[in-house]
Amino acid sequence: MFRASVSTFVFLACVLVALVALCAIALVSADAFQRSYHERVNADLDAYCQLLALGVGDALRTDDHTALTTLVQAATKAQRHRITIICPDGTVLADSDGDAATMDRHDTRAEVRHALRHEVGRAIRHSDTLGVDMFYYALPLHEGNTLLGVMRVALPMEHIHDVVRRVRRRIFAGAMAVMLFAVVISMLVSQAIRRSLRRVTAGVERFSKGDFTEPVEPPRFSEIAVLSESLNDMAAQLDERLRAIIKERNQQEAVLSSMVEGVLAVDNQGRVMTFNEAAARLTDIELEKAHNGHLRDLAPNTPLSQFVTQILNSAKPKESEFGNLSQSGRILQVHGSVLRDVQGNGIGAVVVLNDVTRLRRLEQVRSDFVANVSHELRTPITSIKGFVETLRDGAINDPQDAHRFLEIVAKQSDRLNAILNDLLTLSHIEEGEEKASIEVEVTGIRDTLEAAMQLCAKKAAAKRICVLMNCPDTVMARINPPLLEQAVANLIDNAIKYSPDGSDVSVRAETQDEVVIQVEDHGCGVAAEHLPRLFERFYRVDKARSRALGGTGLGLSIVNHVITAHGGRVTIESAPGVGSTFSIYLPLAS
Numbered sequence: 198m199f200r201a202s203v204s205t206f207v208f209l210a211c212v213l214v215a216l217v218a219l220c221a222i223a224l225v226s227a228d229a230f231q232r233s234y235h236e237r238v239n240a241d242l243d244a245y246c247q248l249l250a251l252g253v254g255d256a257l258r259t260d261d262h263t264a265l266t267t268l269v270q271a272a273t274k275a276q277r278h279r280i281t282i283i284c285p286d287g288t289v290l291a292d293s294d295g296d297a298a299t300m301d302r303h304d305t306r307a308e309v310r311h312a313l314r315h316e317v318g319r320a321i322r323h324s325d326t327l328g329v330d331m332f333y334y335a336l337p338l339h340e341g342n343t344l345l346g347v348m349r350v351a352l353p354m355e356h357i358h359d360v361v362r363r364v365r366r367r368i369f370a371g372a373m374a375v376m377l378f379a380v381v382i383s384m385l386v387s388q389a390i391r392r393s394l395r396r397v398t399a400g401v402e403r404f405s406k407g408d409f410t411e412p413v414e415p416p417r418f419s420e421i422a423v424l425s426e427s428l429n430d431m432a433a434q435l436d437e438r439l440r441a442i443i444k445e446r447n448q449q450e451a452v453l454s455s456m457v458e459g460v461l462a463v464d465n466q467g468r469v470m471t472f473n474e475a476a477a478r479l480t481d482i483e484l485e486k487a488h489n490g491h492l493r494d495l496a497p498n499t500p501l502s503q504f505v506t507q508i509l510n511s512a513k514p515k516e517s518e519f520g521n522l523s524q525s526g527r528i529l530q531v532h533g534s535v536l537r538d539v540q541g542n543g544i545g546a547v548v549v550l551n552d553v554t555r556l557r558r559l560e561q562v563r564s565d566f567v568a569n570v571s572h573e574l575r576t577p578i579t580s581i582k583g584f585v586e587t588l589r590d591g592a593i594n595d596p597q598d599a600h601r602f603l604e605i606v607a608k609q610s611d612r613l614n615a616i617l618n619d620l621l622t623l624s625h626i627e628e629g630e631e632k633a634s635i636e637v638e639v640t641g642i643r644d645t646l647e648a649a650m651q652l653c654a655k656k657a658a659a660k661r662i663c664v665l666m667n668c669p670d671t672v673m674a675r676i677n678p679p680l681l682e683q684a685v686a687n688l689i690d691n692a693i694k695y696s697p698d699g700s701d702v703s704v705r706a707e708t709q710d711e712v713v714i715q716v717e718d719h720g721c722g723v724a725a726e727h728l729p730r731l732f733e734r735f736y737r738v739d740k741a742r743s744r745a746l747g748g749t750g751l752g753l754s755i756v757n758h759v760i761t762a763h764g765g766r767v768t769i770e771s772a773p774g775v776g777s778t779f780s781i782y783l784p785l786a787s
Contacts, residue, residue, distance in 0.1 A: 207390055211383035215376055223372040227365045234361060238332065239319065242350055245278075246336040250348060253282060254338050257290075257345040265291040279331070279351040283309055285344050303349070308335035312347040315339070321354060330354040393421045400428060409436035459550035462536055463505055467492045470545065479529055479550050501531070501548075508533040508546040518553070528554045581606050635762045637675045639786040642712070643668045645678045646704055649685035653693055660698045664689060668706035673786040676763060684759040685714065687752040688779045692718035695777075711765070712783040719776040728769055732757040756781075 249272055256265040269280040273293040282291040287304025289297040303309045311318030318335035335349040393416035400413030412429040415422040453460055459476030463469055472487040482495050496502045500519040508515060514534040520527045530553045536545040584602040592598045650664050657664050685704070692702045696718045705715045723731065732753045756779075760767045764784050771777035 205387065208383050208387035211386065212380055215379035215383070219372040219376050219379075223365075223368050226368050227361075230364050230368070231361050234357065234364070238352065238357060239334070242334040242352065243317070243336070246334065246348055246350055249280070249350075250336060250338055253348050254340065254345060257282070257338060258340065262290055262297075266297070269293040277353055277356055281349045281351070283347040283349060285313065285346060287313075290346065303347075306333070306335075306349075308333040308349060309347055311335060312337040312349070313344070315344065318349075324351065332357060389416075390418065390421075392416075393418055397421060397425055397428065400425070400432075404428070404432045404435065407439065409433070409439075457552075461492075461501075461505075461548045461550065462545060463492055463509075464545040465509060465543065467505065467509070469495070471547075476550055479527070479552055501529075504531055504533060505546055505548060508535060508548065511535075512543070520554070527552060528557045577610070581610060635677050635680065637677050637763065639673060639675050640678065641670055642672055642674050642676060642681070642706055642714070643670055645676065645682050646685055646706060646714070648678075649682045649689055650704065652682070652686040653689045656690060656693050657702070660693060660696070662693050662696055662698070662700055662702055664693075664702045664704065666704045668704070672706050672708050672712060674712040674783045675786050676783065680759045680762070684756040684781070685716065687756050688716040688781075691752055692716055692720065692777070692779075695720035708785070710785075712785060714781040714783070715778055717776065717778040722773040722775050722777055723769070723771040724773055728771065731769060732767070 252268050252272075253265065256262075256268055265282055269282060269291050270293050272278075273280055278293070280291075280293045281289060281303070282297075283303045284290050287302035287309065289300040289303055291297050292300060304313065306320070307322075308318030308320040312335035315337050317337075318333070320333045320335075321330065322333070323329070324331045330353070331351040332354055333349055333351050335347050337347055338345040396416065397413055400411070403409075403411060409432045412432065413425040415425040453471065453473035456473060456475055459479045460471060460473045461469070461476050461480075462471035469487050469490050469492060472482075472484065474484060476482070477484040477487065480496065480501060487495060492502050492505055500517070504515070504517055504519075512535055514532065516530070516532045519529045519531065530551040531548055532551075533546055533548040535543045536547045538544050584606050588599060588602055592602060646666060646668055650666060653664065689702060689704065696702060697720065700719050703715075703717045705713075705717070707713055757767055760781055760783070765782050767782070768780045769777060770780070
């Protein structure tokens, strides 16, 4: 469909109006001039004839045809007129351009008939004598009431036409000049309108691209100026609203990106509308692919996709948990509900994901701890209770059995005391770790390591195990000496327990990017599947052997909490039949 611009439409309309108006004016003016000129010719001929009628009347009274011929010829000398004198019976008496004797009677001519009836006659027709169109003016000549004759004056129409054509050309030339002027003015006006509209269009294009920095300059045309001002007001309002929307969106994105919980929103077709970084981390879906992607393509045949489908098909909120703790798995707690617009219509679903792996693992650890501590305490208590009942039932009267039973009771009491002491120590360390109240100082660690070795010297000597130490005096760290001494002593004690008689246990310390303390033994070692849980409370690789060696199951847990309280970490490298190496990493002293 053809669409003309406003400026072109205005230009063509102005030109068309000017053309029609000027053509009408030119035609009317030409016709008016022609009428006016004809009237003027009539008036001139009438005046001319009235003037000439005096002489012609005298000649007619005297019946002097020669004088009459001489008069009409003299009257038309240097003139384009033709004068014919006709008697009342139609006979031509004299003619300025021909021989009257050879001419036909003229009483049949229209203008002559009018004159013979005492009226002024006029007619336009072709002259057979001259061979041109002539304008005839016939004037009756009277003497009193007697008609003396008719004087007819003929004027060639070519002369009249020439005058009319010259005037018409001037009229149309003037009309063309005015038309050209109108075209130029229309073009200037249309160009001004076009420039104004282009400025408005350019402003609207800027506004459509979101650039509201430069307003539209109001043109001189009031209507377009009003339009420009309205556009500027609209742009200002849009700019304000867009800024508010962008601010709100940025705030929403900041909130979503800062949330620990994952947020996932989809429309009714399952296409993702909102997906934050936490959701990407929890679901292992790439953040870039998630936006505007379909959930069934991003996570096909997964519990999450099925859960979202249930939300879309139900109007009630739902919650569920996915995953398990086996093989370092992740457990997600999900809450979902229908997403509604302001009218309350369902437009999708929103799901909030929480990583409850640590909570569930802590719950499992707590459950295991309660079960383990109950089991660990029940064993010595049951043993003590059993031997006390045995003594009460009469064994106390046998000195030998009583002494043996009392030693067992004492041993189980010592074990029970050791478990309670380790639990209190662990509780104290955890409390200090949470409150960050552990006092530390920058000092050399060699003395602390030697003190730990002294604590285990008796047990080492009993198994003829040589504990070797390699620690330069320059190794410094920010530590709590008693706590670090206890942690290292627990590692050395653990190494002595599980090392064969006569073997070596080495204690090394050096400064790298961190302060590294290593306790290495050549004992039975630990299988790889037990390493991740080795620092849990009451976790035992070989429970029967561990209890037989007098362990409480809390020593390595105490080590882990002590080192964590120092801002460090502890690791283990071990293999069955090769031995174990425990490594403590502490921050450098600053």
